[in-house]
Amino acid sequence: MNVNGKAIEVLRKYSLCDHCLGRQFGLLGKNLTNEERGFSLKTSILLNEFENYQVIKSDEALDVLKILAEKGMFKPAIEVLKSLGLRNLKISETCFLCDNIFTKLHLLADLAIGKLQKIEFESFLVGSLIPNWMIEREDSFRSQCSIVHGEALRAELNREIGKLIFSGLNDKEVIFDHPNILILIDPLKEFIEININAIFIRGLYKKLVRGIPQTKWTCNKCYGKGCEECNFQGKRYETSVSELISHEILKISEGTDFKFHGSGREDIDALMLGNGRDFILEIKKPMKRFFNLNDLEKKINEFGKDLIEVSNLRFSNKDEVRKIKAVAPFTLKTYKALVETEKNLDLIYLKDLESTLKDCTIKQQTPQRVLHRRADKIRIKRVIEVKIRKIKENQFEFIVTADGGTYIKELISGDDGRTTPSVSSILNNKATCIELDVINILKEI
Known part of the structure; x- marks a missing residue:
């Protein structure tokens, strides 16, 4: 046929x-x-x-x-x-397959364009909310009529509305992978939903003071609602690295919220020095996405003065979020610790400690202090290099380069035998970390 x-x-x-x-x-x-x-x-x-x-x-x-x-x-x-004289015709009023939704193309496109006026974007994609009964009806129709060269209703609707929106906008393009904007259209209800995809900003941060967590710590008593325990702030600490960085970015982007992605994290009481730690800030539903990152960097550093400092800001993407999290355990980090021992130390024991820990493989069972939020398992880590400088009879500076994810405080204390070997076990002298700083994050290994 x-x-x-x-x-x-x-x-x-x-x-x-x-x-x-x-x-x-x-x-x-x-x-x-x-x-x-x-x-x-x-x-x-x-x-x-x-x-x-x-x-x-x-x-x-x-x-x-x-x-x-x-x-x-x-x-x-x-x-x-x-x-031909035939006037009493029974003309159908409704298309069996689409319920006349294709007569609404211009209306739907105009509604979408109206909702996009205050949003900054350069790419978009159209999607449609077609009810299941309509999809099933077309599938049944094709089966009964043996249609083999047909296209899905949804595909045509998305394309035709997309073409109208494209022609009604200036300098915008249709992108199928990671568009700035997803326009969802319900043609039957004549409803338009605009989904603004996140922007990602990558950079390096330094933490210049102790006592600030990397991310917001919700109060574990009121779960963020606010109580006397947290001074009705809903959080355990007044601020965090992520909040200090995001404050200016949210203002300039007019985003609704943010998510912080760090390549590892330092302890609350540790400084993050050196070149800084890699991070990506994900800004959700930004109304603005085109702004000068050099100016933004200055504003962040001014707002977080003496607390945090950011550098090397650039735009990023979701794929890089996965990468920085994946490489964190395979990145060498250098730490500087102030160690205090129970008994006084001779210099010869410190030299022996240096040589013993160099290129040493250690076993670390999940530290007792983080057992409430980490799985209890044994991790194998490498200590690459150790440099020691004696300060007092029972204090010394301990500079160590080790695998990412090494628990340095426990490497020093031994954590009641859960980390072996440790500074305490090698010296046969109880050792405690008094201060800890991350002073460098090195290349991947």
Whole structure:
């Protein structure tokens, strides 16, 4: 059966608009819209059958013309039949497959464009909310009619509305992977939802004071609601690295919230020095996404003066979030600790400690202090290098380079035997970390 024959067969059973008829042959031909395909098919059928009727007065040809007019809702066929004196036609009002949603294309596009006016973006993608019953109805229709060259209703709707939105905007492009904006359209309810995808800003931070966590610590008594325990702040600490960094970014981007992604984290009572720690700040639903990062860097550092400092800001993406988290355990870090021992120390023991720990493999069972939030397991870590400088009879500076994720305080104390070997076990002298700083984050290993 040729294409015209298949189209007539379909229209005998179902009322279809130009879009929906053409879409059943959407994989045939190039540079045609489905509406143009449908109109062309109906026109071709009209010309053939009208000629047959004029030449041989075929009742079958007249029947097909009636189908075009009534089921195809085709105005040229209606006019032809009127010229033949047939006026009492039962013309369908609704397309069986789309419920006439393709008549709303311009309305839906205009609604979407109106909602986009105050949002900064350069790329978008259109998606549609098609009810399951409509999708299932088209699937059943195709099965019954043996349609093999058809395109999905959702695909055509998204494309046609996307084209109208594109033509109504300046300098925007359609991108299928990671667009700035996702426009969700419910054609039946005439409802538009704008989903603004996050922006990601990557950089390095230094923490210049002790007593600030990397991220907000919600009060574990009131769970963020505010109580006497947390001075009605909903959090255990007044501020955090992430809050200090995000404050200015949220202001300039007009985002609704943020998520902080760090390449590892330092203890609350530790400084983060050297070149800084890699981080990515994810800003959710930003109304603005085009701004000068050099100016932003200055504003962040001014706001967080003497507390934190950021550098090397640049725009990033979600893929890099996964990468910085994945490489954190495989990144060498150098720490500086102030260690105090229970008994006085001779310099010879400190030299022995240096040589013993150099290139040493240690076993660390999850420290007791973090057991409430970490799985209890044994981790194998490497100590690469140790440098020691005696300060007092029972104090020394301990500079150690080790694998990322090494618990340095426990490397020093031994944590009641949960870390072996340790400074305490090697010296046979109880050792305690008094101060700890991260002074460098080195290359991946």
